[in-house]
Amino acid sequence: MTALLRLVGTGGVIAYRALFNWTTPAMFVGTLLVGPLFQLLFFAYLGRQLGVADDGFYITGNAVLAASLACVFGGTMAVSNERRFGTLGHVLLSPRSRTAVFLGRVLPYAANGLLIAVTTMSAASLLLGLRVPLDALPGLLLTLAVAALACGFFGLTLGAIGLRFRDVWLVSNVSVALLLLLTGVNVPAAGLPAWMRVTGELLPITHAAEAARRLVAGDGFRAAAPQLAAELAIAATYAVLAALLLKVFEAESRRRASLDTL
Amino acid sequence: MRTLRMIAVGALLHAKQLSRSPFEIATALIVPVVQATLAVYLFRAGGEPGRLLEAAVGAGLMGVWSSVLFGSGGAIQNQRWQGTLEMIMLAPRPPALVVLPITLATALTGTYAMVATLAWGRLLYGIPLTFADPLAFAVAVPGCIIGLGMFGLLLASTFVLLRNANALTNTLEYPIWLVSGMLVPITALPGWTGPIAAVLPTTWGARAVREAATGSGPVWPSLGVCLAISLACLVLGAIMMTHVERRARAAATLALA
Numbered sequence: 377m378t379a380l381l382r383l384v385g386t387g388g389v390i391a392y393r394a395l396f397n398w399t400t401p402a403m404f405v406g407t408l409l410v411g412p413l414f415q416l417l418f419f420a421y422l423g424r425q426l427g428v429a430d431d432g433f434y435i436t437g438n439a440v441l442a443a444s445l446a447c448v449f450g451g452t453m454a455v456s457n458e459r460r461f462g463t464l465g466h467v468l469l470s471p472r473s474r475t476a477v478f479l480g481r482v483l484p485y486a487a488n489g490l491l492i493a494v495t496t497m498s499a500a501s502l503l504l505g506l507r508v509p510l511d512a513l514p515g516l517l518l519t520l521a522v523a524a525l526a527c528g529f530f531g532l533t534l535g536a537i538g539l540r541f542r543d544v545w546l547v548s549n550v551s552v553a554l555l556l557l558l559t560g561v562n563v564p565a566a567g568l569p570a571w572m573r574v575t576g577e578l579l580p581i582t583h584a585a586e587a588a589r590r591l592v593a594g595d596g597f598r599a600a601a602p603q604l605a606a607e608l609a610i611a612a613t614y615a616v617l618a619a620l621l622l623k624v625f626e627a628e629s630r631r632r633a634s635l636d637t638l
Numbered sequence: 639m640r641t642l643r644m645i646a647v648g649a650l651l652h653a654k655q656l657s658r659s660p661f662e663i664a665t666a667l668i669v670p671v672v673q674a675t676l677a678v679y680l681f682r683a684g685g686e687p688g689r690l691l692e693a694a695v696g697a698g699l700m701g702v703w704s705s706v707l708f709g710s711g712g713a714i715q716n717q718r719w720q721g722t723l724e725m726i727m728l729a730p731r732p733p734a735l736v737v738l739p740i741t742l743a744t745a746l747t748g749t750y751a752m753v754a755t756l757a758w759g760r761l762l763y764g765i766p767l768t769f770a771d772p773l774a775f776a777v778a779v780p781g782c783i784i785g786l787g788m789f790g791l792l793l794a795s796t797f798v799l800l801r802n803a804n805a806l807t808n809t810l811e812y813p814i815w816l817v818s819g820m821l822v823p824i825t826a827l828p829g830w831t832g833p834i835a836a837v838l839p840t841t842w843g844a845r846a847v848r849e850a851a852t853g854s855g856p857v858w859p860s861l862g863v864c865l866a867i868s869l870a871c872l873v874l875g876a877i878m879m880t881h882v883e884r885r886a887r888a889a890a891t892l893a894l895a
Contacts, residue, residue, distance in 0.1 A: 406805030414812035421816065425826040426684025546664045553672040562676065567683035 383472055384480030391477075392484035395457045408488070412442035412496045419562045420504060429564060431504045436592050437561035437585045439497035443489030443524040444555050444581060450485030451531020452548045454478060455622070456538045468626055475619045478536075482528035482615075489524030490517075512591040519591065519604055523584035526611035530580045533614050536621035539629055554579075561585050580614070583607040641735065648739025653746050656709070666750055670701035674755035677821060678763050691767070694759035695851045696821040699844050701751020702786060703814055709744025710790030711807030713737060714798050724892060733883045734791060734876035741790030745783045752779060770853025778850040781861045782843030785868035789839045791875035798882045820844045839867040 416438035423434050455478065458464040468474060494517070501508060508516065534551060538544030556562060558576040565573050565582075576582045587603035590596075628634075656662055674697035681693040714737070717723040726736050759765035769775040797806065816822055817831050818840040824832065835841045842864035849855040886892040 400805075403805040407808040410809045411812065414809070414816065418812045418816045418822070421822045421826055422680060423684075425822055426680060426686060428680060428684045543661055543664070546661050549665050550668050550672070553669050557672055557676045557679075563679045563683050567679055 380473075380476055383476050385483065387477055388480035388483045391454065391481050395453055395461075408446050408492050409495055412438070412445060412492060413499050416442070416496060416500050417503070420500070423562070428567075432506050432592055433564075433589065434562070435497065435500045435504060435506045436588045437559075439493050439500060440520060440523045440585045440588050441555065441559065441561045441581055442496040443486075443493040443520065444527045444552060446492055447482075447485050447489040447524050447527030448531035448534065448552055448555075449548055450488065451482055451528045451533070451618075452535040452538060452544055454481040454485070454532060455535030456544050459538070468630075474622060474626065478532060478622055479529075479615060479619060482525065482532055485531070486521070486524040486528040489527060490521050493520040493524060506592070508592050509594045512594065512596075515591045515597040515600060515604075516588055519584050519587045519600065519607070522604060522607050522611060523581055523588075526580035526584065526607055526614065529611050529614035529618055532618040533621060536618050536625055539622070539625035555581055558582075559585060578610070580607070580610055583610065644731065644735065645739050645742065648736070649742040649746060652740045652743035656743060656747050662747075666701075666705065666747065667754070669704075670697065670751035670754050671758050673697045673700055674758050675762075678759060678765075690759065690763065690765045691769075692848060692852055693821065694755045694765055695752075695847060696844070698752030698755040699782070699820045699840075699847060700815050701755065702745065702748035702783060703818075703820070703840060704811055705748030705751065706741065706745050706786045706790045707793070707807055707810055707814070709747070710741045710793040711797050713740045713744070713790075713794040727883055727887075727892060732876065732880060734795070734872075734879040737794055737879060738787070738791050738872070741794055742784070742787035744790060745787035748786075749779070749783055769851050771850050771857060774857040775847070775850035778843075778846040778857055778861050782847050782864060785839045785843050785864045788868035788872040788875075791879070792871040793875075795875045795878040795882060798879070798886075814838065814840050817841070818844050837867065839864045839871065842867065 416435060419438055420431050420434040423429050424431065455464075458467055467477065470477065497516075497520075500506070530551075531548070534544060534547050537547060541547070558568075558572055559579055559581040560568065560573075560576055561581060565576065568576070583603040583606040587600040587607065590600040590603070674694055677693040677697040678690055681687070681689055714723065717726055717740075727733055729736050756767060760767050817824070817827065817835045818838055819835065820840075824835050824841070827835075842860050845855070846857050846860035846864055849860060850857045883892075
């Protein structure tokens with residue numbers, strides 16, 4: 377058990393450092409901290425001007441969404457960068473469980489996503505003047521962590537698809553754009569058609585954003601718990617789906633000798 | 639005349655090259671449409687169904703800006719990765735004249751975003767494409783695109799100086815959408831953003847296109863200011879590009895990322 381935890385934890389951190397050796401503090405701050413903050417401000421001002429919802433709605437929703445960029449792309453990179461750097465074959469030759477190896481990789485991305493979400497929410501609350509009840513903070517932190525984890529596993533699922541389809545970045549880019557539209561973060565769910573609402577229910581962020589909004593509104597953890605549980609179930613579902621797809625596509629790529637095909 | 643021909647042929651060449659990337663095409667096909675859909679539902683949720691044309695036009699302009707931003711930001715880096723940067727810089731023409739077609743091509747491919755969002759809005763949401771001044775709209779859109787292409791040259795030359803240009807391009811998308819009033823009126827923003835908006839060609843370009851579509855004001859002065867600022871950007875970009883090229887040659891760092 378200790379060996380498995382070490383594989384998941386230490387393996388994930390080492391892979392994170394290796395696959396992101398090209399990044400710099402400027403890139404991190406510009407892309408992952410400042411970018412989501414401006415995205416939040418854009419929608420907050422637009423929503424304010426159109427009278428769709430108050431600042432709290434946009435701050436909370438977009439703070440949860442802020443984790444998605446790092447986690448979805450990170451999860452995708454966890455698989456596709458191995459292929460790009462020519463090291464995927466070495467990983468798949470490992471005698472250890474590849475499921476554990478890849479699932480473990482999501483943890484650093486989720487931690488990163490949590491940091492981004494917390495930073496975005498704090499900065500936006502200061503700039504736009506949102507007051508969050510102190511007793512809601514632990515629940516809010518948990519909600520953001522679960523959302524980041526769900527986005528990470530969602531990204532890993534997309535990364536697994538990348539073992540079969542070459543243009544995985546296209547899938548990631550479109551998925552991130554769709555999260556903006558379908559998760560009810562910027563348009564209240566009631567304003568969306570039924571099929572969009574149903575699709576949104578199956579995506580990460582939707583339930584976490586709702587849970588976070590209840591916590592910020594001061595409704596208490598009990599009111600947010602069902603939505604939080606739903607987000608956790610979404611995270612677990614994507615984790616299982618990612619593990620399954622990785623297994624199937626690994627076998628497929630070995631059979632077709634297409635492992636390193638770019 | 640030869641210079642204009644070179645710019646036109648260069649822009650066409652780079653537009654063709656951009657059109658060979660399945661990733662670029664598919665992203666350009668889908669993302670603006672998603673943004674237009676988001677804008678339409680936001681305006682509907684806000685009880686502003688009468689402003690849906692404004693939403694579609696705004697979303698289209700956002701797409702044009704994204705194309706210019708990422709295209710110009712990556713212009714030099716892409717040539718470097720393709721191994722063609724040295725050849726471009728060796729051309730017996732000022733470097734700005736060689737890079738300008740690249741940034742114009744990115745703006746040109748960005749026009750798709752405008753066409754797509756309008757067509758999407760018309761076909762799916764029945765938004766009537768009744769422009770207040772169709773002729774002015776037909777002039778304002780290409781005028782705005784040419785202006786943004788020239789602004790792109792300044793961005794491209796600035797990004798040559800920065801090792802982490804990607805960080806800046808990833809950051810600049812939403813602020814320019816916001817400050818330029820592409821969807822959010824500038825009057826809804828804090829007062830200190832006003833001077834920033836006033837010096838951006840994107841603000842005046844977006845204003846001209848919106849005025850042509852909705853008839854909310856005189857189009858030509860806005861388009862004129864957009865082109866004047868863009869021209870200033872072109873001159874600045876050209877000076878900076880020459881300076882950067884000489885420095886890179888002297889330091890032998892042209893091919894280094």
